[in-house]
Amino acid sequence: MDLNLFFSQLLNGLSSGAIYASLALAIVLIFRTTGILNFAQGEMALFSTYVTWWLADQGLSIGLAIAISVAVSFVGGAVIERVVIRPFEKASPLVIVIATLGLFLALNSLTQVVFGTDAKQLGSAFPDTVWDVWGLRIEAQTIGILVVLGLECVALWVLFQRTRIGLALRAVADNPEASRLLGVRVGTMLMFGWGLSAALGSLAGAMVVPTTQALTASSLQSVLVFAFAAAALGGFDSPLGAVVAGLIVGIARALTIQYIEPLNNIELVVPFAIILVVLLVKPAGLFGSTQVERV
Amino acid sequence: MSNTRTRGQHRPIPFLTVLVTTIALVAASCSGGGRSSSSSPGSGSTSTKGGIVDASNCPGSETEGVSGTTIKLGTSLPQSGLYSAFTEILKGESAYFSYLNQELGGVEVDGKKYTIDLVAKDDAYQADRTVANVTALVNDDKVFALFNVVGTKNNLAIRDFVNRQCVPNLFAATGSPAWGDVKYPWVLGSELVPYPLEAKALFDYLEKNSPSAKVAILRASDDFGRAYSETFRSLIKGSKITIAKEETYNPEQSDTKSQVTSLAATNADVLLLGATLLACPDALQNVKASGWKPMTYMSGTCTSKTLMALAGDAADGVMSVTDIMEPGLAAWADEPAMKLYLDKIAKYAPDADAENGIVAYGWTTGALLAETLHRSPSLTRQAVMETARTLKASDVGLLMPGVTLSVSAKDWFLGEMFSLAQYRTALGHFELVGSVLDFSGHTAKITPPDLIGG
Structure with missing residues (x-):
């Protein structure tokens, strides 16, 4: 076996997997704090990415455009929680799922109305340098995407484990009623969670567009499918699971393209087969916490 | 275990159902690029008697519109x-x-x-x-x-x-x-230019300049992409030209990275790119990043300096065909x-x-x-x-x-008459290679019959 080729495909898989992981993290973050699967996560990221594009188109550097877009997305995510989701606070989870599906359609249409329907070009935040390490070609783009994912993980870990606001977020996720009685502002925390999640989506969008040459209204949809797959595989309540599973899905896809010729162009089958098997054996996902009921 | 947690236990089931359904729906809508069936009878009302086009059984007005x-x-x-x-x-x-x-x-x-x-x-x-x-x-x-x-x-x-x-x-x-x-x-x-003729033009060029070339093919996984690969495969029968590997990409996504990595590993002499629009610059950039340096032939549908500009340096030297004058070319x-x-x-x-x-x-x-x-x-x-x-x-x-x-x-x-052309990044244009080629009447002869009749 050509090891170099194997590692090249591994890198390809890691770089797309890191993007799935970013969006999967966003999904998990909302699920953990609110118990909702946010189907609009991809389209929120889409809108954010268009904001990034617009800022860059106004002449801002890509890095600055992404930074501003992340901030705008944070605010936008919080507003969405307050305006679209909060009114259904007491409703059944299915109602909220429908609300997020509605949000999916609304944001997709809004993006097209505001920014137009033609494909946009968005440059990469990373240089197009390629390093040659013992014959293995490593792109700065790939490393950049992985570094961003690493930073996201560290920042989230610090936030949740080492800050008061993180403690409050975890408390709200665990038991909103008790948290409220203890004086935690549950509403604010929920808005904060959605904002954080939207900011992560914004980063994922800015990473994915340069790898597909163009930004269109459907740019984030396939990423969302992979991100959901990753979240299911890793366990919907586990950030670590989202990251590991995102990378697994990306790698499985790249290796399938390389090594399983009969599945050419239906390479999606492999990651989904893995997910099916894992969920059959371990329904909560690889890292998800199994919930126990006292009878 | 708290009360809330206990209630939460039932959540994953409807969520997962919805999730799986959604994934299936999106996947179905993404893979709609399959081959359209042409097995239906089709031309019941028209036959070719007299002229080529017989309108004797047509509905509606002849001067509609x-x-x-x-x-x-x-x-x-x-x-x-x-x-x-x-x-x-x-x-x-x-x-x-x-x-x-x-x-x-x-x-x-x-x-x-x-x-x-x-x-x-x-x-x-x-x-x-x-x-x-x-x-x-x-x-x-x-x-x-x-x-x-x-x-x-x-x-x-x-x-x-x-x-x-x-x-x-x-x-x-x-x-x-x-x-x-x-x-x-x-x-x-x-x-x-009919796509099979593009394959023919590349084949003739290789026969003349590189008769034992190893060719890698990257194509869209639809009828468009098939026209290139199947014609080229049929043309090389009996020649010394061989196919190193063929990869397909999903035309809904135009992301070709893993496919190009796979082809680059063959280190083939030639890359045939049966791709269109954004997949062209994407593949060219990925080829460059992989360090592979094949002679690349790209679909005539990509001969746009706008698309090539997206690929930058990576587009330099890429070959294609054209039968119209490229605006901006000094000639x-x-x-x-x-x-x-x-x-x-x-x-x-x-x-x-x-x-x-x-x-x-x-x-x-x-x-x-x-x-x-x-x-x-x-x-x-x-x-x-x-x-x-x-x-x-x-x-x-x-x-x-x-x-x-x-x-x-x-x-x-x-x-069926066109010229080979080669993109020059420094020039920002396609330069013509050789004179006009005349393949009048050849398309049907060189195309595998199943690509023509469904």
């Missing part, structure tokens, strides 16, 4: 989504029709002048939307003919309908060999047709980039339509289609000097 001095035409093309760069075709053809209507007083058919009214609908390159658009164009807008509908699978999806309705589908913007199927006399491809600067084009694009399509080859293609196809209408003995659907099916034309739009477009009862392909 002609009212007073206006001819109404319809087109469907991607104006949104991943393939929205093809909108530039519309800018080119609309500019030509504005010029025709406003400065020449319209097109003269059988002694009377008519202006052209083009109704354009957006299909985002999705065949199901093309079907809906074309049905509406024919039934509601009541167009006389369809013009320059973009995409292989899109035109395949509507050809049974246009055949039944006897609506001319003129100059379909695709070089698919399927337009040679005699069961479908109402569809004719445009001046785009054509003094051609009257080029001066007219630049002048009128500036006037009627000021927001279009006149140097984009896709605009030039639209302009040229518009001129080709006007020429066809002008030569038609009368303004009926049958007469116009018959005229198109026996067309011989040169000096139309930006066709290169020396190129004649010709079709006949025996030869159903127009764009």
Whole structure:
């Protein structure tokens, strides 16, 4: 076996997997704090990415455009929680799922109305340098995407484990009623969670567009499918699971393209087969916490 | 375990159900690019007796879409989504029709002048939307003919309908060999080089310059991509040229990275790129990043300096074919047709980039339509289609000097004369390689029969 080729495909898989992981993290973050699967996560990221594009188109550097877009997305995510989701606070989870599906359609249409329907070009935040390490070609783009994912993980870990606001977020996720009685502002925390999640989506969008040459209204949809797959595989309540599973899905896809010729162009089958098997054996996902009921 | 947690236990089940359903739905909508079936009887009402196009069993009026001095035409093309760069075709053809209507007083058919009214609908390159658009164009807008509908699978999806309705589908913007199927006399491809001939041009070039080349193929996983790989595979039988590996990419995504890595590992001498639009620059960039240095041949549908600019350095030296003069190339600067084009694009399509080859293609196809209408003995659907099916034309739009477009009862392909061209990043243009190649009448001979007849 050509090891170099194997590692090249591994890198390809890691770089797309890191993007799935970013969006999967966003999904998990909302699920953990609110118990909702946010189907609009991809389209929120889409809108954010268009904001990034617009800022860059106004002449801002890509890095600055992404930074501003992340901030705008944070605010936008919080507003969405307050305006679209909060009114259904007491409703059944299915109602909220429908609300997020509605949000999916609304944001997709809004993006097209505001920014137009033609494909946009968005440059990469990373240089197009390629390093040659013992014959293995490593792109700065790939490393950049992985570094961003690493930073996201560290920042989230610090936030949740080492800050008061993180403690409050975890408390709200665990038991909103008790948290409220203890004086935690549950509403604010929920808005904060959605904002954080939207900011992560914004980063994922800015990473994915340069790898597909163009930004269109459907740019984030396939990423969302992979991100959901990753979240299911890793366990919907586990950030670590989202990251590991995102990378697994990306790698499985790249290796399938390389090594399983009969599945050419239906390479999606492999990651989904893995997910099916894992969920059959371990329904909560690889890292998800199994919930126990006292009878 | 708290009360809330206990209630939460039941959540994952409906969520997962919804999730799986959604994934299945999205996956289904993403993989809609499969091969359209052409197994239905199709041409019950038309046969080829007498002329090429028989209209004796056609429904509706022969002059539908002609009212007073206006001819109404319809087109469907991607104006949104991943393939929205093809909108530039519309800018080119609309500019030509504005010029025709406003400065020449319209097109003269059988002694009377008519202006052209083009109704354009957006299909985002999705065949199901093309079907809906074309049905509406024919039934509601009541167009006389369809013009320059973009995409292989899109035109395949509507050809049974246009055949039944006897609506001319003129100059379909695709070089698919399927337009040679005699069961479908109402569809004719445009001046785009038929894709099998591109494979032939590459094959001939390799036979001459690199007769034992190893070739890697990257193509779209649809009929468009198949035309390149299957023709090329059939051509190399008996030669020393071999296929190192073939990979396909999903045309809904235009992400080719892992495919290119896989092909690069073969270190083949040649890369045949049966890709279109954004997948072209994407593949070229990935090839460059992989360190692989093949001689790359790319589909003629990508010969646009706008697309090449996206690839930057990575596009340098890539080969393709063209039969129209590339705007901005110094060699054509003094051609009257080029001066007219630049002048009128500036006037009627000021927001279009006149140097984009896709605009030039639209302009040229518009001129080709006007020429066809002008030569038609009368303004009926049958007469116009018959005229198109026996067309011989040169000096139309930006066709290169020396190129004649010709079709006949025996030869159903127009764009069989063209030149090889090579992109030069430093120049920002495609330079012509050698002189005009003449493959008149060859397309059907070199194409595997199953690519033509469904």
